[in-house]
Amino acid sequence: MEKRISSYHPHKVQFVTSAPSLAHCPLPDRPEIVFLGRSNVGKSSLINTITGKRSIALTSKTPGRTRLLNYFDVNDELYLVDLPGYGFARVSTSMRDQWNRHMYQYLECRENIAMAVMIVDIRHEAQKNDLRMFNLLGQWQIPTLIVATKSDKLKKSQLAPHIDKLRKSYGSKCALMPFSSASKYGIEEFWWEVTKRQIVDANS
Ligand SMILES: Nc1nc2c(ncn2[C@@H]2O[C@H](COP(=O)(O)OP(=O)(O)OP(=O)(O)O)[C@@H](O)[C@H]2O)c(=O)[nH]1
Numbered sequence: 001m002e003k004r005i006s007s008y009h010p011h012k013v014q015f016v017t018s019a020p021s022l023a024h025c026p027l028p029d030r031p032e033i034v035f036l037g038r039s040n041v042g043k044s045s046l047i048n049t050i051t052g053k054r055s056i057a058l059t060s061k062t063p064g065r066t067r068l069l070n071y072f073d074v075n076d077e078l079y080l081v082d083l084p085g086y087g088f089a090r091v092s093t094s095m096r097d098q099w100n101r102h103m104y105q106y107l108e109c110r111e112n113i114a115m116a117v118m119i120v121d122i123r124h125e126a127q128k129n130d131l132r133m134f135n136l137l138g139q140w141q142i143p144t145l146i147v148a149t150k151s152d153k154l155k156k157s158q159l160a161p162h163i164d165k166l167r168k169s170y171g172s173k174c175a176l177m178p179f180s181s182a183s184k185y186g187i188e189e190f191w192w193e194v195t196k197r198q199i200v201d202a203n204s
C-alpha cells in the first residue's frame with residue numbers, strides 16, 4: 001500500500017559529521033541525496049527548510065560558507081549531503097580546482113548517491129558551470145532534480161516564464177521545480193519528488 005506523501009516528511013533529523021574529504025565520509029550504508037549548486041545560491045537554506053530545522057545547516061550572506069561535506073541523517077534512513085558551492089569568484093583558481101577535483105571525485109566514486117539536487121537561482125538564466133555540472137551528473141547516471149530557489153524574489157506571474165526558460169536550457173524532460181526557503185514554498189513538492197524516485201522504501 002502506498003504511503004501518504006506527508007509520511008515522508010522528516011520526523012528525525014540529525015547532524016552527523018563534517019567531512020574534509022572522501023576518506024572522512026560516513027560509511028555508505030544508506031542512500032544519500034547530494035545538494036549542489038553555485039556558491040551562495042541557497043543550498044544550506046534549502047536543507048534547513050525541507051527538514052524543518054531552522055539552522056541545522058549553516059547559512060551565510062557571504063559566499064563560500066560551506067567548505068566541507070556536511071552530512072545530515074533523516075529518519076535513520078537517508079543522508080542529505082550539503083556540498084561546498086562551486087563558482088565562487090573570490091577564491092584562488094588553484095583552490096577552486098582543488099574543490100572541483102574533490103567534488104568530482106566524490107560524485108563519481110560514492111556508491112550510495114541515489115539522487116542529486118542541483119539548486120539554481122530562479123531569477124537567473126542557466127549558468128555555464130551549472131550546465132556543465134548537470135551534464136556531468138547525466139554522464140555519471142545520477143538522477144537529478146533541479147530546484148529553482150529564491151522564487152519569493154519574483155512576482156507570481158513571473159514564475160512560469162522563468163521556469164519555462166530554465167527548462168529550455170536544461171532540456172524539456174528535466175525534473176525542475178520552483179522553491180523558496182524564505183516563504184517555505186515547495187516543501188511538499190520536494191519530498192514528493194524524492195518519494196517518486198523511491199529513495200525511501202515505501203514499505204518500511
Ligand atoms: N530571499 C531569499 N533568500 C534566500 C533563499 N534561500 C537562501 N537565501 C539567502 O541566500 C544567502 C545564501 O544562502 P545559503 O543557504 O548560505 O547559500 P549556500 O548555497 O549554502 O552558500 P555556500 O555554502 O556559501 O555555497 C543567505 O543570505 C540566505 O538567507 C530564498 O529562498 N529566498
Ligand SMILES: [Mg+2]
Pocket residue numbers: 043044045058059065066082
Ligand atoms: Mg552552504
